[in-house]
Amino acid sequence: MAIDIEKANATVVERFMEARPVATTMAKAIEVVPGFHENMLLHAGPPVTWERMSGPMKGAMVGALIFEGKAKSAEEAEKMLSGGKIEFSPNHEHMCTGPMAGVISPSMLVYEIENKTHGIKCFSNLNEGRGKVLRMGAYSQDVLDKLRWMENTLGPTVKTALEAMGGIDIRAILSKALHMGDDGHNRLDAASVLWTTQLSPWIAKTAKNTDTAFEVIKFLGENALSILNPVMAGCKTMTAAGHNVEGSTIVTIMARNGTDWGIKVSGLGDRWFTAQSPIVKSLYFPGFTEADACRDIGDSVITETAGIGGFAMANSPALVTFIGGVPKDAINTTLDMYEITYAEHKQFTVPLLDFRGTPTGVDIRKVVEKQITPRVNTGVAHKDPGVGQVGAGVASAPMSLFEDALVAFAEKYNI
């Protein structure tokens, strides 16, 4: 059968761009996430065994089991995790995404993000803020206490507000925030305050009391990553809409687990292509160096997959103070990404480049031809469990992912 790659790719990126994700409500993960069960933990990136698992992901899994009440101590949790009592499964196999370690456990509340154009629902958990947090592999008492507050207070309050207001249009917020210094991944300062500003009146109206309204609005407003998780799930609803189009060479999933990078390609079904995850080129927090860094980790690269994040970095010159480099690098990163993408986004634009659309839809053919791989703005976790974030920077996907995928594509389609 002759395939029309151009037509297939045009279909895929059109779906990416037409997708309109809306945050509608929250629910317990076990109740809404497809294929989840009580003895499963979800995680970022491609599949991984306990033996090969990165430190921060191990730490987050330990914390999650204690949070679930399944283990009383780190020792007990590790025993369960290494003993085959718990099934590990990638978020992406369950229409989920999670930043960094990305661990989602059954009783955690997750956002439901619905792509209203294509009727696809994806999920992500609540964001804990910066610093010592589960997603960076920390699981001390204060981390667990905050998770419980999120479960009992933050989540239910946000859920009620979201339902009362009829949901929040994630794409509309991103379109605006990309003109407000955000890249849509590592810098979400604007999107997070826009999110908070839309939620706040409804929280004030519907929270169980004014003290709860106060603490929830304050927490959301002070967390510059409040909207990261709904943005990630929103981006997944975009790229999922373009997955499984026969003959397409567009990447629909990129994700890392701190050990491996993995990608999936629209025309290559459910096969993961994986390679060792790189060390992030990073600015380190005081007291840390590259020797402390876990390899690149997290599902957040779904933002780049959808055409923002590092790909939209020309919108975010101020971000270089956080991830390193000079403002000109920000513009050059976006320009480079045009080389390996199929389209310019219709909803997300770069004012500085005369409102050109962001580079959208990584084409494995172009990556291999140009020998340029996708660039990602990202946080860096400590390589050991229990520590937390140590820096932020820029990572490049391994070239072999795209080479392997291209070989598989040629085989599948007899090219």
Place this chain on the structure above:
Amino acid sequence: MAIDIEKANATVVERFMEARPVATTMAKAIEVVPGFHENMLLHAGPPVTWERMSGPMKGAMVGALIFEGKAKSAEEAEKMLSGGKIEFSPNHEHMCTGPMAGVISPSMLVYEIENKTHGIKCFSNLNEGRGKVLRMGAYSQDVLDKLRWMENTLGPTVKTALEAMGGIDIRAILSKALHMGDDGHNRLDAASVLWTTQLSPWIAKTAKNTDTAFEVIKFLGENALSILNPVMAGCKTMTAAGHNVEGSTIVTIMARNGTDWGIKVSGLGDRWFTAQSPIVKSLYFPGFTEADACRDIGDSVITETAGIGGFAMANSPALVTFIGGVPKDAINTTLDMYEITYAEHKQFTVPLLDFRGTPTGVDIRKVVEKQITPRVNTGVAHKDPGVGQVGAGVASAPMSLFEDALVAFAEKYNI
């Protein structure tokens, strides 16, 4: 006496930059504004008589008298205004600022903005949002109804929240918002949501009921100019700190009333230098043309006087969709303003220009030498009373202001 202009100017810009304005509370104008009285109306720009007054300013004065209960109709108000019953005085003579017509009447609530570094208090009224509003010269029933809601609900709720939280640091918000696509004058999308996000938890906690909290937070969050008035008063506390330094050639006030532009210079005391206000180079709203435009109007150019607004436009390439031009113009405007300013701001920076400080402190010597006048991002009001905004664009101050001031400077200091 030999004067040291360089030293004087360094002192002035140092005060501009060291000033830290904080929004502390609100009060009725008559109770806090120096020199105000019951039969006075304050207005934007330099002094002006009823006969020479621009249409939108006349409209705003009519609306203010009806709002105050001093007149029952536009006819009655006009009769009072033209008959010498009401004294008109520039905001700037009373430590006030107001956008566009800038009319402040005795019973209006005003923000108190305190420069904590120098102990200077300035004031501005509440922002009405975009569209048909008093500051643009409209005074229909819906305009007056909104003013009353602002007086009875919005203002008291914000006042209580500001006091409970201990005030909001305007300079800190501006520093951040300038890295979020704002110029700090015509585009305040980011600053306004940061302002709303800081206020919201306290409004939720202290509003008289949840319905009030809901409507106030929603109004603030949806008004992309919520923070404009406190920003203007904040900028005035900066430049006022630098006024009246002997021997300084730095401009401390720029303001327009729709008829004239006026400036004051630090080393030239309380003398206004004035010239006819220009027509703004503007993008017009559908249905309007330059023939509908009032000449440049408003105290909002105090932002440029303090080193932001048009001067920081390199931070705001997306603004060209609202005021006209292409993104490159935004960068060039900032670069041009370095030619006529004395310093680069220590608190306000431009990421795209490698975090260079914004051009700060207009030096009348440089303006005349380079033949470049300050450029201002601004709204445009209809020239007739009662209509409202018709566009937005860029204005350049008349050169003669600076030439006249330089002559006066030479005379005063025997140069």
